Amino acid sequence: xxxxxxxxxxxxxxxxxxxxxxxxxxxxxxxxxxxxxxxxxxxxxxxxxxxxxxxxxxxxxxxxxxxxxxxxxxxxxxxxxxxxxxxxxxxxxxxxxxxxxxxxxxxxxxxxxxxxxxxxxxxxxxxxxxxxxxxxxxxxxxxxxxxxxxxxxxxxxxxxxxxxxxxxxxxxxxxxxxxxxxxxxxxxxxxxxxxxxxxxxxxxxxxxxxxxxxxxxxxxxxxxxxxxxxxxxxxxxxxxxxxxxxxxxxxxxxxxx
Amino acid sequence: xxxxxxxxxxxxxxxxxxxxxxxxxxxxxxxxxxxxxxxxxxxxxxxxxxxxxxxxxxxxxxxxxxxxxxxxxxxxxxxxxxxxxxxxxxxxxxxxxxxxxxxxxxxxxxxxxxxxxxxxxxxxxxxxxxxxxxxxxxxxxxxxxxxxxxxxxxxxxxxxxxxxxxxxxxxxxxxxxxxxxxxxxxxxxxxxxxxxxxxxxxxxxxxxxxxxxxxxxxxxxxxxxxxxxxxxxxxxxxxxxxxxxxxxxxxxxxxxxxxxxxxxxxxxxxxxxxxxxxxxxxxxxxxxxxxxxxxxxxxxxxxxxxxxxxx
Ligand SMILES: Nc1ncnc2c1ncn2[C@@H]1O[C@H](COP(=O)(O)OP(=O)(O)OP(=O)(O)O)[C@@H](O)[C@H]1O
Ligand SMILES: [Mg+2]
Numbered sequence: 001x002x003x004x005x006x007x008x009x010x011x012x013x014x015x016x017x018x019x020x021x022x023x024x025x026x027x028x029x030x031x032x033x034x035x036x037x038x039x040x041x042x043x044x045x046x047x048x049x050x051x052x053x054x055x056x057x058x059x060x061x062x063x064x065x066x067x068x069x070x071x072x073x074x075x076x077x078x079x080x081x082x083x084x085x086x087x088x089x090x091x092x093x094x095x096x097x098x099x100x101x102x103x104x105x106x107x108x109x110x111x112x113x114x115x116x117x118x119x120x121x122x123x124x125x126x127x128x129x130x131x132x133x134x135x136x137x138x139x140x141x142x143x144x145x146x147x148x149x150x151x152x153x154x155x156x157x158x159x160x161x162x163x164x165x166x167x168x169x170x171x172x173x174x175x176x177x178x179x180x181x182x183x184x185x186x187x188x189x190x191x192x193x194x195x196x197x198x199x200x201x202x203x204x205x206x207x208x209x210x211x212x213x214x215x216x217x218x219x220x221x222x223x224x225x226x227x228x229x230x231x232x233x234x235x236x237x238x239x240x241x242x243x244x245x246x247x248x249x250x251x252x253x254x255x256x257x
Numbered sequence: 258x259x260x261x262x263x264x265x266x267x268x269x270x271x272x273x274x275x276x277x278x279x280x281x282x283x284x285x286x287x288x289x290x291x292x293x294x295x296x297x298x299x300x301x302x303x304x305x306x307x308x309x310x311x312x313x314x315x316x317x318x319x320x321x322x323x324x325x326x327x328x329x330x331x332x333x334x335x336x337x338x339x340x341x342x343x344x345x346x347x348x349x350x351x352x353x354x355x356x357x358x359x360x361x362x363x364x365x366x367x368x369x370x371x372x373x374x375x376x377x378x379x380x381x382x383x384x385x386x387x388x389x390x391x392x393x394x395x396x397x398x399x400x401x402x403x404x405x406x407x408x409x410x411x412x413x414x415x416x417x418x419x420x421x422x423x424x425x426x427x428x429x430x431x432x433x434x435x436x437x438x439x440x441x442x443x444x445x446x447x448x449x450x451x452x453x454x455x456x457x458x459x460x461x462x463x464x465x466x467x468x469x470x471x472x473x474x475x476x477x478x479x480x481x482x483x484x485x486x487x488x489x490x491x492x493x494x495x496x497x498x499x500x501x502x503x504x505x506x507x508x509x510x511x512x513x514x515x516x517x518x519x520x521x522x523x524x525x526x527x528x529x530x531x532x533x534x535x536x537x538x539x540x541x542x543x544x545x546x547x548x549x550x551x552x553x554x555x556x557x558x559x560x561x562x563x564x565x566x567x568x
């Protein structure tokens with residue numbers, strides 16, 4: 001899987017991300033900023049729903065982290081479309097790197113970035129808003145690692161399906177926000193209207209936040225969150241399969257730099 | 258090194274290549290010529306493995322290029338027609354990336370980056386972001402990235418577009434050197450004099466096929482039609498074997514040596530050549546040959562005009 005050439009592609013991919021870090025920084029700064037605004041209302045909401053000494057961070061920190069992580073979906077698309085705009089896509093393909101090398105190499109740095117972004121947001125949540133976990137930190141890490149993999153696969157699917165960068169970004173952002181909102185990132189899924197709760201099951205965000213809630217409030221360990229993990233793995237397989245099935249390396253894509 | 262057989266390619270129902278055969282040997286430079294839209298870039302894309310042909314085969318170093326892809330890709334260096342560089346990376350990072358992608362180890366890659374930057378006159382720009390280069394410098398970087406790993410088969414699709422006189426000479430030097438080291442080079446350009454400077458063999462892609470594939474002198478000798486015309490002020494005299502074309506007298510059949518033909522005509526005309534205003538001569542050249550092959554004769558520029566009145 002990790003051939004030497006995919007690591008070479010990944011090294012340059014990381015440089016390209018760092019050369020233009022604004023989008024990644026936004027996904028870190030915004031949740032922290034929103035957290036400061038929204039903490040009191042989240043606290044009131046949690047206490048009303050029966051969690052006596054809630055600080056508000058129990059739902060707010062994972063909710064905002066997941067919400068803004070969805071911005072990463074359009075970054076995945078950008079990875080590919082920019083290569084077309086720069087004229088480097090064909091050069092990559094003409095090199096001795098295989099399509100798999102290119103895919104793995106391009107996705108790996110972004111995956112690491114998005115995971116780091118979640119780690120920073122959760123850490124900031126602990127330091128600034130008093131976010132605490134009653135269950136297993138390992139379980140939390142596994143859930144987040146799988147969630148980010150689902151996001152990256154979703155982005156890769158959009159990049160494979162759409163012909164222009166604008167289409168992929170719009171669908172990525174709108175779809176991402178809808179999934180996050182339905183999944184309970186804005187308000188706990190249990191407070192949503194009945195139809196929305198039913199639809200929420202189709203959102204990876206729902207299963208992610210469901211698992212995190214158990215880990216945060218109900219002392220859950222890895223063994224207690226196998227159902228959401230299995231569903232997330234299902235999303236990962238589904239999105240990856242569509243991406244691979246629809247991807248044509250020789251397609252002309254329209255990207256802007 | 259490169260053997261292309263019976264290559265056919267259509268985009269939808271627009272048939273571009275109708276059975277192209279082309280061989281390029283090690284150490285050989287082949288200038289691939291053809292009008293805009295002839296299919297040069299399409300042909301190169303297929304040979305470099307970027308597109309699938311509808312029919313036909315590409316063999317590189319004796320191996321089927323489509324079946325032995327990773328192996329043959331390592332032998333190839335491609336500079337596409339459209340600029341392809343990473344603007345936010347430095348010149349060094351751009352070069353290093355493609356050196357490493359081609360499988361060079363870190364220290365060999367570093368040496369190659371330095372020597373290639375030197376050859377393309379980019380040494381003092383190595384640590385600048387590519388987006389800060391001028392258009393011609395970007396073009397040079399773009400071409401340098403294709404040859405950084407000293408490939409055995411090089412495709413350069415209009416590498417000198419936008420390069421100034423000195424850069425162009427530099428790029429031609431590198432191409433000659435690659436060939437001298439045994440690389441097979443496919444070189445497209447619309448500047449025909451570059452091929453004369455490279456001593457390239459000529460392949461003309463016309464109407465979906467390679468119309469001519471021969472060494473440069475042979476192409477000129479076979480197709481480089483010469484032309485001559487005697488221009489008169491006032492009445493144009495009659496002369497056997499010549500016809501009147503407006504104010505000019507032109508031979509009825511093509512001539513091999515336009516200067517000798519003009520001299521003979523003037524001698525035959527004698528005193529009747531008094532109204533002569535000028536002599537136009539087109540020497541056989543790659544340009545006149547190319548235009549004859551692609552069916553656009555007569556567009557060739559008059560290379561010499563001797564004004565009789567001034568002489
Ligand atoms: N991706 C494509 N889809 C549809 N038609 C294409 C595509 N690429 C090229 N063509 C068509 O194929 C023909 C050959 O194009 P190609 O770019 O190979 O020509 P060329 O000889 O390189 O021309 P130029 O000298 O202008 O670079 C053109 O008529 C062009 O319109
Ligand atoms: Mg072309």
